[in-house]
Amino acid sequence: MSVFQLNNGYSLSTHEVKEFASDLSSYGIPYQESEHWLEVGDCELRNNFTLYISVLSQQVQSLLHQVIPVLEGYAVSYRLLKNNRLVDQSNGLTLGIKEAGRIIEIYPKQAKQAIQLVRELESVTSTFQGITPYDSLRIGKVLYTALDTGIRYHIPVAYRNKRRKGIIGKYYIPTKLLRFNPKGDIYLGVNIKQFAFSHCIIKQARAASFIDRYGRESAHKLFWQKSVLEAIQHELPVPQVIDFCSKGEDHYLVTSYINGQVLPERLKDVYRDRIWRELGVVDKVKILGYFLQITEILKRLHELGYLHRDVQINNFIIKEDKVYLLDFELAYYMPAGTPDPPFGYGTAMFMSPQQRRSEQPEPGDDIYSMGVVLAFMILNPVDQESFSGNIYNALVNAGLEAVLLDVVINCLDPAPAKRPTLSSIITLLKTGDIPGKIELV
Structure with missing residues (x-):
């Protein structure tokens, strides 16, 4: 795969993989494989009655042996993720936030059957735990359905959404x-x-x-x-x-609270439906100025001993043209080697190959992510989902200057040792053959 070929669904974990096909086989249930899924019955069926079961990877197999007999008794079609690694990726948002938590999808044929299923499934799944899927209605401990299905489920009080969170802490x-x-x-x-x-x-x-x-x-x-x-x-x-x-x-x-715009919003304000080659020098310098600030922030972070490990476009806020860095849950402190082991998962497409393989964190991980961030800032895609495929041609077609194209190429080098240092990127931005060069404020 080209270093410019960006997509989702990388393998992130090296621990033992438990395949759930064996659990279906133990019940003599025929299934088909389709991408991430094991499918039982006609899974092309899509209607308002779809149910979701969310569960943590450590509990999937125990849950399956409670749920499968119920599903077979109703002869409904359903599908489940193939293995516990995919469950971890789903729960870790690596497969996309809209797919997170939908570990088992069940397709009742009618509303009455859906209501009966929920009642029986709740009785056998009430001891399990799972995350809350995107854009869904909670109808049981780990049971969910789409919003506005038109079905009036009996939802236990404990699972009903509260309109107000009330006061947090004391203040x-x-x-x-x-x-x-x-x-x-x-x-x-x-x-x-x-x-x-x-x-x-x-x-x-x-x-x-x-x-x-x-x-x-x-x-x-x-x-x-x-x-x-x-x-x-x-x-x-x-x-x-x-x-x-x-x-x-x-x-x-x-x-x-930092009252500003996330980086993608600020970029759209600068581009105003234009592409890079159509921008004037002032706008190009503004965008590269943001990137320079990002580079200098990460350089100082590394000097303090920390790696960020989730450098992606939504983790930067711009307030009055000053860049702020957010979200340090995956950070790693190099001098002490903490946390040990490092927290897993990052943002798909922005992670280095080494981080996707759960290798020892190093500065090159953040530098790889910097290359993806710069590519995003130049291409200004409509949304993050459309920022995939072979981006090299897109960068060339956008009119990216050769010196900046080299920055992206070098940051995305598969070998960490060949990626540029943050200091060299800063020097290039200040002194390289770039329109307007960069003036530090």
């Missing part, structure tokens, strides 16, 4: 959902401590939303992010830690 009131995430949402909130009434960001770690093979949950990653931010927040443009608290079984990191 933080969520006011707006900024981003849904199966492992924990992000809210804009108000900090009422000492009558400050200032905006803050409230990041949630849902209980039992993810457990890696070392027993670490989303809350562990969130607490690690707090620790990293506290260590670097006076050195770099990052959110400031306000608090870490819990409500029920969920945990929350409260940080300062």
